[in-house]
Amino acid sequence: MEVTVSASVGDGSCFFDSIAQILRSGGHDATIQTIRQVVASTVLDADDDAATATMLQWRELAYGALKERDAAMIEEFGHAFVLLDAAYIASVDVVAGSPAAGAAAGPAPISDECRQRLYDVMMTPRYQGEEYALRVLESKLGVRCRVYQTSSRGGGGSGYWHHGVVGDNDSDNDGGSVSPSPKYVCALLHTDGRHYEPMAFNGDFLFYYHRGLQSS
Secondary structure: OOEEEOOOOOOOOHHHHHHHHHHHHOOOOOOHHHHHHHHHHHHHOOOOHHHHHHHHHHHHHHHHHHHHOOHHHHHHOHHHHHHOOHHHHHHHHHHHHOHHHHHHHOOOOOOHHHHHHHHHHHOOOOOOOOHHHHHHHHHHHOEEEEEEEEOOOOOOOOEEEOOOOEOOOOOOOOOOOEOOOOOEEEEEEEEOOOEEEEEEEOOEOOEEHHHOOOEO
16 A cells, blocks of 8 residues: 655644644545634533633643743633633632632633634644544544644654544543544644644545545
8 A cells, every 4th residue: 555645834834734634535625724614613502611621721731831931831821811801811810819719719710712712822823633523524524633743852642542532432532522533534644743744545535434444
């Protein structure tokens, strides 16, 4: 089997460009922005528990990154800084200053304004995509993404991973969003934990899920 890797843009949109290329190969009208919109639109829905849980986690990590001046974390979660509004900062200060009061009140909820600001950021290269984006796209588009991690510098860190989908009986399932079994499967190369590119097998990017690596 011949495996090839196609180039993707390098401006912070490599993940979304890779997915768009894969979908276009199957006859779908997909662009970087339409793929971004599928993911970003979830944060506007206050009833989407998975999105809200992810936003709460991003907010906490972004706040911690700033406090610790952790450059790597600041780069990774910079898109979430828009969630650090005055209400959240005040609620965190209460928790730190008075544990009893903080335990009763808890961190401030995410406002509609913060959701809109996060949506706007996620539509730009400031949001580079990660496991949450994979989970959303698998659920919304019915495409399961297999990611092959590698290092251009040699040494360790190479291998295959996938977060899994609840209800999927594959051996690599390790939880994730509840969604129907996917219709298609595709593969991404992830180099140095930073750059995504679409992978083709015998010239094809998209495959029927139940047939394994057979062209759709």
